[in-house]
Amino acid sequence: MPNPTAAMLVIGDEILSGRTRDANMHHLAGELTLRGIDLREVRVISDDRDAIIEAVRALSERYDHVVTSGGIGPTHDDITAECVAAAFDRPIGIRDDARAILAAHYAETGKELNAARLRMARIPDGACLIENPVSAAPGFSLGNVHVMAGVPSIFQAMVASLLPSLTGGAPLLSETVRVERGEGDIAEALSELAEAFPDLAIGSYPFQEKGLHGSNVVLRGTDPARLSDACARLRSDLAA
């Protein structure tokens, strides 16, 4: 059975303007790979209502799961929740369970649960909450779309809350063979290897260290025996 597929949607002007460097994509990619869920596509878009709705629809139709990051805080530019609701034609409003979570958190921290903060209790009808152990305000899953905060520490905590509930596949294994020759010198051997092992993904990533040109050849697949056979053949081909 093929592994489940996923896409990520990063929402935020601050990434596209170069002000902020996104950290969530790399984190999510690693976590999904460990669980055998294939991350197939990432899109980064701005805080724009039409763009968010269109991307949520396109990705949720195409992939088994969509994880969003960003745009669920208390300020006027936080419009992800209402856009996800609109993408699925669902109403959205303040929900009692989400409000109770916020009320308890702000009572404890001595802050006022004002109108702006209450925005974070707006949850589309039919969604399941995603726990936020860092700052309380929950994320949510609606259909196959999982909506999470953009602040990296909160995003990571929400990913940890969500992932155990998703069905994974065979974890993707990888082996790296370090070759102290340039890509152009090993390309033919790699091409033959890729033909002989169509079940593996074989990539080559050049590096330069102290004037030395080399390549890290990364072999990926779900069957450890095939991976090991391919690595042995590559080492033997390159030694010949």
Added chain:
Amino acid sequence: MPNPTAAMLVIGDEILSGRTRDANMHHLAGELTLRGIDLREVRVISDDRDAIIEAVRALSERYDHVVTSGGIGPTHDDITAECVAAAFDRPIGIRDDARAILAAHYAETGKELNAARLRMARIPDGACLIENPVSAAPGFSLGNVHVMAGVPSIFQAMVASLLPSLTGGAPLLSETVRVERGEGDIAEALSELAEAFPDLAIGSYPFQEKGLHGSNVVLRGTDPARLSDACARLRSDLAA
């Protein structure tokens, strides 16, 4: 006149598997912002022929410029050039000017210009070469699609080669106001500010430092006087 728009297409399994952290998006975002070109969307996709062709077509129709990164080296998984040619229904083959650049480079470095390295001289008909001062093998522009290497040092050098040839707009200016209050406490003031200054993009980015919750409010626009007015009003609103 509105600023020109751009999208970026990052091609590479290694980013989606979490093995490699992309560095090119952040670099390009900053460079385009400085030149007044609005980066509106970034997509990260795998080394898959159909996915690349579809994304190139979709983004090149929608935006003024598309910058790609990755997949133009000498190995079997480097398929970007042929996919870009296919997206525009153009033939692709080894071109004399690109071959001459490679021949000179490899003659100088004492390496063989073998069949694998010659792949890097395959350029779609009608494309313009983009200079690569780091490792010679050129990128190219075909229509509004600019094809560059994924290795960050080479990507950056190619961006520097390309950008002077693109027409920019009014550079996007930004001012940051640091507020030592949580987002939930300033959301109302920000919302009113956004209504009063519809020509500015106003974003709020929470931070935590030593137990202090604060927000960096970032105002962006092309008119320095409007930016300055908005910052003054924000400071006065928050002091009230």
